[in-house]
Amino acid sequence: MSGDETIDGVPVTEAQIDAWAAEAxxxxxxxxxxRRGRGRPGRASEPTQVVALRLTADELASIDERAAREGKSRSEVIRAAISATAA
Incomplete structure (x- = not known):
């Protein structure tokens, strides 16, 4: 292990990997x-689709800056922009 692996910013240790292996x-x-269910919970009463979208580094940086400024996720900012222009 290179020592750079993290989960939510917390370094993953060899001890943690050993514990996961033992559990498995x-x-x-x-x-x-x-019983736990599968995947992320739905965000609407109807099924949703995942759509791939290609963005430049500058476009993505702008979205991330706005998301940070507004306390939203990247997806929320993109959905809001689509809703504002698609109406």
């Missing part, structure tokens, strides 16, 4: 895993 080797309760 012990096996998981499949019934419990299925």
């Amino acid at each position: 080797e012990a096996g998981y309760d499949v019934g419990e895993l299925k």
Whole structure:
């Protein structure tokens, strides 16, 4: 491990990796895993789609700056911009 791996900004240690491996080797309760649900919760009453979008570094930086300024996620800023122009 190079030492650069993090989860939410917290470094991942060899001890943590060993603990995860031991947990996996012990096996998981499949019934419990299925009960948890799958994926992210929906954001609407109807199904949503993931859409790939190519942006330049400058466009992405602008979106991220606005998101930080407004305390929103990147996705929220993009959705708001689409809603404002698609109406």
